[in-house]
Amino acid sequence: MLPVGLPHFLALGALLFCLGLLTVATRRNAVSVLMGIELLLNGANVNFVAFHRYGAGDDSGEVLAVFVIVLAAAEATVGLAIVLAAFHTFRSIDVRGADSMWG
Amino acid sequence: MPQRSPASEYLANIQETVRSLWQGLSITLSHVLRRPITTQYPDRTERPVRDTLPVRYRGFLEVDTAHCGGCKLCERSCPIGCIRVEVERNAANPKQLVISRFDIDYARCMFCGLCVEPCPTGAIRHTREFEGSQRRVENLVLRWADPTRPFPAYRAVKGADPPPRAPSGSLVRAKLAAWPGTRPARRTCRPRPSGTSQPHRPREAPEETRMRRKGKLGVALAASLIGFLGLLAERVRAGQAPHASLPAGPSALRDLLFYGLALLTLAGAAAVALSRNIVHSALGLLLALLGTASIYALLSADFLAIAQVLVYVGGVLVLILFAVMLTSRIAETKVSNASLGVPAGMALVLATAPVLLFAAFATPWATRPPPAPGPTTRAIGNAFLTRWLLPFEVASLVLLATLVGAVVVARKEVKRDEPSDPRS
Numbered sequence: 049m050l051p052v053g054l055p056h057f058l059a060l061g062a063l064l065f066c067l068g069l070l071t072v073a074t075r076r077n078a079v080s081v082l083m084g085i086e087l088l089l090n091g092a093n094v095n096f097v098a099f100h101r102y103g104a105g106d107d108s109g110e111v112l113a114v115f116v117i118v119l120a121a122a123e124a125t126v127g128l129a130i131v132l133a134a135f136h137t138f139r140s141i142d143v144r145g146a147d148s149m150w151g
Numbered sequence: 152m153p154q155r156s157p158a159s160e161y162l163a164n165i166q167e168t169v170r171s172l173w174q175g176l177s178i179t180l181s182h183v184l185r186r187p188i189t190t191q192y193p194d195r196t197e198r199p200v201r202d203t204l205p206v207r208y209r210g211f212l213e214v215d216t217a218h219c220g221g222c223k224l225c226e227r228s229c230p231i232g233c234i235r236v237e238v239e240r241n242a243a244n245p246k247q248l249v250i251s252r253f254d255i256d257y258a259r260c261m262f263c264g265l266c267v268e269p270c271p272t273g274a275i276r277h278t279r280e281f282e283g284s285q286r287r288v289e290n291l292v293l294r295w296a297d298p299t300r301p302f303p304a305y306r307a308v309k310g311a312d313p314p315p316r317a318p319s320g321s322l323v324r325a326k327l328a329a330w331p332g333t334r335p336a337r338r339t340c341r342p343r344p345s346g347t348s349q350p351h352r353p354r355e356a357p358e359e360t361r362m363r364r365k366g367k368l369g370v371a372l373a374a375s376l377i378g379f380l381g382l383l384a385e386r387v388r389a390g391q392a393p394h395a396s397l398p399a400g401p402s403a404l405r406d407l408l409f410y411g412l413a414l415l416t417l418a419g420a421a422a423v424a425l426s427r428n429i430v431h432s433a434l435g436l437l438l439a440l441l442g443t444a445s446i447y448a449l450l451s452a453d454f455l456a457i458a459q460v461l462v463y464v465g466g467v468l469v470l471i472l473f474a475v476m477l478t479s480r481i482a483e484t485k486v487s488n489a490s491l492g493v494p495a496g497m498a499l500v501l502a503t504a505p506v507l508l509f510a511a512f513a514t515p516w517a518t519r520p521p522p523a524p525g526p527t528t529r530a531i532g533n534a535f536l537t538r539w540l541l542p543f544e545v546a547s548l549v550l551l552a553t554l555v556g557a558v559v560v561a562r563k564e565v566k567r568d569e570p571s572d573p574r575s
Contacts, residue, residue, distance in 0.1 A: 052409045055512045060413045060446065062507035064439070066500045067420035073496035074424075076489045079474050083423050083436050086467060090443045093455075101450045104517040110527055111534045113455050117462050118546050122553040124467040128474045129561035135478045136563070144491075 057098035065091030078131045078141040082124060089120045193282070201279040201320070209262040209277040212255050213323035214295040217314040218274035221250045221304035225266035225275050233259035234266060239301065249301035257283065258291035272305060272313070278320040283327050293326050375415045375438055378408075379445045379460075409449060416442030429475050429488040433468065440464050451524040454531055 064087055071084025093113045100109025131141055138145045155163075190196055201210070221238040237252035267276055285291050296302055307313065419442055422435025440463045447456040490496075535543045 052406045054516050054518055056409060056413075057446070057450065058511035059508055060416065062504065062511055063417055064420050064443070065507065066504045067417070067424045069503060070496050070500045071424040073499055074490040074493050076491055077429060079471060079478065080423075080429060080432055080488055082474075083432060083471060086436065086463070086471075087420050087423055087439060090439065094443060094446060097447055097450050097452045097455060100452070101521050102516070102518045104519045107530060108534065108539070110452055110455055110531055111539050113452070114458065114531065114535075115542065115546060117455075117458055118550065121462050121467055122549055124470055125553050125557045126560070128470050129557040131474055132477065132561045141478045142489075 054098055054102040057102075058095055061091045061094035061098065063091075064088075064094060076142050076144060078134065078143050079128070081143060082127045082131070085127070086120060086124065089116055089123075092116060201281065204279045204281075206279075207277075208279045209264050211257060211278050211280040211283065211323045211327075212260065212262075212266070212275055213278050213280075213320065213326075214253055214255070215274045215276070215317055215322060216250075216253075216295060216302045218272040218305050218316070219250060219253070219302075220272055220274070220306065221248050222271065224269040224271070228265045228269050230263065230265060231259050231261060233257075238304065241301075241303070248304040250296045250304055251298050251301035253295040254292050255295065256292045258288045272307075273316075274305070276319065278323050280320050280323050280327065293323070295326075371415060371418055372434065372438055372441075375412075375419075375441045375445065378412060378415070379441055379448065379456075405449070409446075412442055412445045412449065416446065427488055430472075432488055433472050433475055436471065437464060437468055440468065451521075452527055454528045 068084045068087030068089075068091060071087060072081050075081050075084060093116050096109045096113040096116065098109075099105065100107065100113070103109065134146055135141050138148075193200065204210070221236065223236045223238065226232075226234045226236045233256040235252060235254040235256075236250065238248050239251050241247040241249045262277070264277060270276075283291070305314075416439050419435040419438025419440075423432050423439060426432045426435060440459065444456045444459040444464075447453075447459060
């Protein structure tokens with residue numbers, strides 16, 4: 049087995065990303081979709097940190113990861129607020145139900 | 152009574168506090184390990200509640216139109232007039248009576264049974280059905296006769312057997328199922344495997360598998376927590392600081408740790424993607440986020456690991472759990488976390504994953520030997536205040552906008568010029 053190095057962390061990030069993609073693509077529940085987005089962001093973040101540790105570039109990987117965490121928190125807050133508002137409007141958080149602008 | 156010194160009294164107080172705390176908490180803890188005794192109605196009851204009612208229970212009235220002679224005795228006997236029967240002559244065959252209307256208003260019916268007593272043929276009778284909620288009270292009228300296709304009145308024929316009776320409750324159940332806006336008359340506990348001869352078999356097996364699955368999830372969560380804490384502790388012990396420890400070179404222990412943590416992370420992510428219960432999904436997300444934090448720690452990103460735990464686990468996950476509790480019927484797993492288009496999603500993932508994995512393993516990355524592990528907080532702080540100053544400020548603006556935006560979006564609108572609706 050290869051000694052654990054950069055590719056292993058990248059692979060972990062890729063698999064996290066894929067599971068997040070699956071969640072976002074298949075879930076009907078809006079909260080679940082948001083959870084999938086968090087998984088996507090985490091997958092990307094693992095890549096940032098791995099490149100920061102192993103990559104030959106400069107040291108901005110961790111800084112970007114912090115930005116991603118900040119924006120993920122902001123996204124989750126606004127997203128969940130929207131989910132609550134949608135729940136009040138449609139009485140459901142099924143993402144297929146929110147189609148009142150669909151001509 | 153001997154005078155106690157203040158110090159011993161103080162210590163005695165502390166001891167008393169700890170003992171009473173333990174007494175209270177031990178009761179709570181003992182309940183953590185017990186099975187819940189609440190039964191969720193109506194999904195999780197072992198058999199339909201109507202089957203547990205007495206045989207002569209006076210539930211919804213039902214009319215067997217094959218036996219109704221159109222005598223209107225029930226209409227006349229009803230003390231509140233909730234039955235309405237109209238009988239006409241058949242236009243094609245004037246000798247035959249047809250019943251063009253037989254309405255029962257279940258909103259007014261008081262289930263007294265006075266209409267059942269005089270019925271000469273037993274056409275109208277009580278059932279054990281009682282579940283029929285409606286949004287509008289006008290919808291609580293069941294029409295047993297179709298005005299466009301009236302049914303003929305029953306006449307006893309000498310020497311012939313009366314038509315067979317439908318099983319009690321089957322007619323009204325069919326009507327209730329077709330009721331506008333009702334849920335299907337009953338979603339039973341769970342589909343039983345066909346061919347089992349004991350219909351009332353206690354549901355030991357599924358319950359146990361569920362408990363076992365919960366146990367597994369709990370074990371995984373605990374393992375991830377222990378792994379994370381152990382990682383931190385190991386670092387503290389080895390290097391006197393949480394950051395200077397794990398050997399930088401390849402080592403079997405480090406590899407093992409990576410694979411274990413990666414497995415936990417992916418298990419959590421898989422629970423998010425595939426679990427049927429949204430609470431299990433949220434717990435899986437917790438596992439994935441903790442696992443990611445441990446991976447950060449493994450990568451010597453101490454600040455990020457802590458930030459991940461604080462922001463994600465402490466903030467985002469709690470928000471998500473709140474949203475779950477506020478919005479979905481979480482007891483109904485089918486409702487709470489349904490999926491659609493799973494084959495398409497799987498195809499998408501199966502198209503994406505190999506590409507990403509191939510890129511990860513086949514690209515000759517320009518790597519350098521990892522720098523000696525050290526505290527990263529200073530470097531991050533420097534970067535924020537020099538090179539990344541503008542994005543840093545923009546991020547703070549974004550957070551402010553998020554704060555305001557979330558409040559505006561989630562707030563319920565208060566209309567001051569209208570009398571407020573007490574129900575809202």
